[in-house]
Amino acid sequence: MNPSLTPMDWVKFLISAVIGLVTLISSLEMPKADIWVVVAILSGVIGYCAKIYFTFQANMVAYQNLITKSMYDKQLDSGKGTLLHLCDDVIQQEVKEVIISYYILMEQGKATIQDLDLRCEQLIKEEFGVECNFDVVDAVKKLEKLGIVSRDSIGRILCVPLKRANEIIGTTTEELVIRAQQAPAGS
Known part of the structure; x- marks a missing residue:
């Protein structure tokens, strides 16, 4: 079994990406698009996506540690x-x-x-x-x-x-x- 993003993680990831893109496109269509607003929106979207990704990576490390500990405990019972x-x-x-x-x-x-x-x-x-x-x-x-x-x-x-x-x-x-x-x- 290979751990992967849960369906809920994918939903969060996709919704935040869609909201970020919609906000970015709507701010670019405004007559006076401020570059700092565009950068802030992009930073927010990228930051949130990074948070989801790094949370997943932390969960992967915890999962691998659990498997390693379980294997170690079982190894103690043999031999x-x-x-x-x-x-x-x-x-x-x-x-x-x-x-x-x-x-x-x-x-x-x-x-x-x-x-x-x-x-x-x-x-x-x-x-x-x-x-x-x-x-x-x-x-x-x-x-x-x-x-x-x-x-x-x-x-x-x-x-x-x-x-x-x-x-x-x-x-x-x-x-x-x-x-x-x-x-x-x-x-």
Whole structure:
């Protein structure tokens, strides 16, 4: 879209030009046409037309600044910041899946993949009122990789007790930060 004079600007411009020309011609037809009157009329018409033009130019600059600011603001929403935000959201989602799966196993004891999937989806629906397709297979793989769940001889999944799971996982980064903040200065 290219900005241009509005229809109202064109009307003002044309009316002032016509009035100026009519006044100029009528003053020239007078028997004693004063050159200073002609110059004053011409100056007035040219000045008014210049005012309309420069107002339009100022509006164009304001419009271009608005577009530039909008593009700059949108640029801020892309790139590294957006990618980091998305990565953080994905990590949080993965952690939530693991925690919910472990919680259900802790509450239920042993479960098949299908039963665990169903129970996780039920928990989310009951607690948050949202239906979802829970990726329990991925969550169980992560829990197995951490070493806090295993499978029995018939393939059911079972988890280690919470205290043992905490020992296996070890100290989290958050716990290290909290300990560092609580430590007396100079120790």
